[in-house]
Amino acid sequence: xxxxxxxxxxxxxxxxxxxxxxxxxxxxxxxxxxxxxxxxxxxxxxxxxxxxxxxxxxxxxxxxxxxxxxxxxxxxxxxxxxxxxxxxxxxxxxxxxxxxxxxxxxxxxxxxxxxxxxxxxxxxxxxxxxxxxxxxxxxxxxxxxxxxxxxxxxxxxxxxxxxxxxxxxxxxxxxxxxxxxxxxxxxxxxxxxxxxxxxxxxxxxxxxxxxxxxxxxxxxxxxxxxxxxxxxxxxxxxxxxxxxxxxxxxxxxxxxxxxxxxxxxxxxxxxxxxxxxxxxxxxxxxxxxxxxxxxxxxxxxxxxxxxxxxxxxxxxxxxxxxxxxxxxxxxxxxxxxxxxxxxxxxxxxxxxxxxxxxxxxxxxxxxxxxxxxxxxxxxxxxxxxxxxxxxxxxxxxxxxxxxxxxxxxxxxxxxxxxxxxxxxxxxxxxxxxxxxxxxxxxxxxxxxxxxxxxxxxxxxxxxxxxxxxxxxxxxxxxxxxxxxxxx
Numbered sequence: 127x128x129x130x131x132x133x134x135x136x137x138x139x140x141x142x143x144x145x146x147x148x149x150x151x152x153x154x155x156x157x158x159x160x161x162x163x164x165x166x167x168x169x170x171x172x173x174x175x176x177x178x179x180x181x182x183x184x185x186x187x188x189x190x191x192x193x194x195x196x197x198x199x200x201x202x203x204x205x206x207x208x209x210x211x212x213x214x215x216x217x218x219x220x221x222x223x224x225x226x227x228x229x230x231x232x233x234x235x236x237x238x239x240x241x242x243x244x245x246x247x248x249x250x251x252x253x254x255x256x257x258x259x260x261x262x263x264x265x266x267x268x269x270x271x272x273x274x275x276x277x278x279x280x281x282x283x284x285x286x287x288x289x290x291x292x293x294x295x296x297x298x299x300x301x302x303x304x305x306x307x308x309x310x311x312x313x314x315x316x317x318x319x320x321x322x323x324x325x326x327x328x329x330x331x332x333x334x335x336x337x338x339x340x341x342x343x344x345x346x347x348x349x350x351x352x353x354x355x356x357x358x359x360x361x362x363x364x365x366x367x368x369x370x371x372x373x374x375x376x377x378x379x380x381x382x383x384x385x386x387x388x389x390x391x392x393x394x395x396x397x398x399x400x401x402x403x404x405x406x407x408x409x410x411x412x413x414x415x416x417x418x419x420x421x422x423x424x425x426x427x428x429x430x431x432x433x434x435x436x437x438x439x440x441x442x443x444x445x446x447x448x449x450x451x452x453x454x455x456x457x458x459x460x461x462x463x464x465x466x467x468x469x470x471x472x473x474x475x476x477x478x479x480x481x482x483x484x485x486x487x488x489x490x491x492x493x494x495x496x497x498x499x500x501x502x503x504x505x506x507x508x509x510x511x512x513x514x515x516x517x518x519x520x521x522x523x524x525x526x527x528x529x530x531x532x533x534x535x536x537x538x539x540x541x542x543x544x545x546x547x548x549x550x551x552x553x554x555x556x557x558x559x560x561x562x563x564x565x566x567x568x569x570x571x572x573x574x575x576x577x578x579x580x581x582x583x584x585x586x587x588x589x590x591x592x593x594x595x596x597x598x599x600x601x602x603x604x605x606x607x608x609x610x611x612x613x
Contacts, residue, residue, distance in 0.1 A: 127225075135222075138320050139323060140169050140170060142172045142174055142337060143336060144185050145181075145332055151173050151178055152177050157170070159171055159313070162461065162495055163450035163460045163497075164495055173339070174340040175346070176349045178338055178346070179350045180353065182350075183307055185332075186333060186336055189331065194274065194303040198255060202249045204300070205245050205249035205297055207329060208328040209249060211324045211327055211328055212238065212321070215324065220235040221452070224452055225316075225452075226317065227286070227288055228451055229414055229415060230451040233413060240578070241287070241291075244290070244297040244578045244594065246578070247579060252300075255273050262609070266611060267612050268612075270608040271607055275303035275602060277355075278304065278307070279295075279299050279356075280308075281309065282347060283362055285311035286418060288316075288317035288318060289321065292317070294582070294593045296308065296335060298599045300330075300335070302602035304602045306334065307350060308335065308338075309346055313462055322337050348374065358382075358383075358601075360382070361382075361384055362384075362386075363386065365541075365587045371384070372384065381604075383590065383591030387542055388584065388588055389544075390420060391424045391426050391563070392424065392425045393527075395428055395533070395549060396430045397551045400431060406549065406572060410573035411425075415458055415459050417518050424525065425524040426525055426527055426533055427526055429528055432504075439524075440485050448499065460497045467519075469517075473511055473512040474503060474521060477523060478503070480507045480509065484501065485503070486500070487501030516542075540586075542587050544565060546568045546569070548569070567584070579594065581597040
């Protein structure tokens, strides 16, 4: 670790942020954060107790009414100032992410740009919350429809996109007039803590955003979710955990937003532009080292072009540079921990035992970090675990199909439905895929779909609700209807 990295880490306050104050855990305990590229401990972070979680909710509840009644322009201006401050400190935010999560620095910078757009987008949406007014059909009175903030909201964010997942939840909540308690991931909490500092610098009032870091998410989360004062829960993570949280949230009939697991199909038809398809595949698979819910998980390639597609992909993958994300030219950083490496090994082993062939990579990388080679597996057979489970690693698994109906059947053959990718030069076929593929999002001849101005979310077991776009702020608003009789 160099001097710049040490200086940046020294800037991060690793205590809890409750009611506008940085405080130690009531237990005095901390947990370690490690650089996955070196296994070096880079920070000791406050380990919140149940009491700390409730104290954070107390702080959010105490100022909810005041924040809800804060003029939309004031809320907008705070988010806009946060956007500008993040832009000024973009290199630092990116470096911090690379240190704690491992992604290549160039990708971390891309995440800062993407994540910061939620601050800008929702700063603009804050002043556009509207209702409607009009006569009822009978002509006996007036219908008034108004929007009010849902209320205190609790967020649980994942480790893989430490900045964007925080802004994607915090920004719309603040714009709508909701106060927030956020529980950042144990593995990558530093980016959220740093962003909170920038929010305060932007003029955020005390108690509006509260941060509780913890080595045990359930210990802190359960009492907050069970508290009748909480009105909204948003979670990004695995479907397994999401189901449990929805069950807990049901007791209080909470509004929920759940962005859960994915098993994205990447369909390449016989008429696809293979140059575009290969470029899209590299983005859809290897961005964030494959550790993304939107990552292409199953490459379903027409039998007439599969050999050429695999050849081109393999040529690209074998040239990818592996290393710590701060190193020049690195494209593949470490996986988040040893469990992630073990899972990649298990999935590839299962696939090869069922008849698939590893044509690139397929091995752990020796050293102190948790690295796994970027890998291409061809001839993946039905029933392979790699076709059912979310890989969350740099493994590109290729299966084949013969007809359009086969492609649709294979693509939809999953409990998940977050995103799909389709490559075809046939416009009519493209439109058919929009209708036939069971996903909440789709990239048509595009390997990246995420955008702050678009609604992000899935169907089936990939979750409920949407983040981003015009739809994003309505997750934090409740609709009230008032009838005003004539005379």
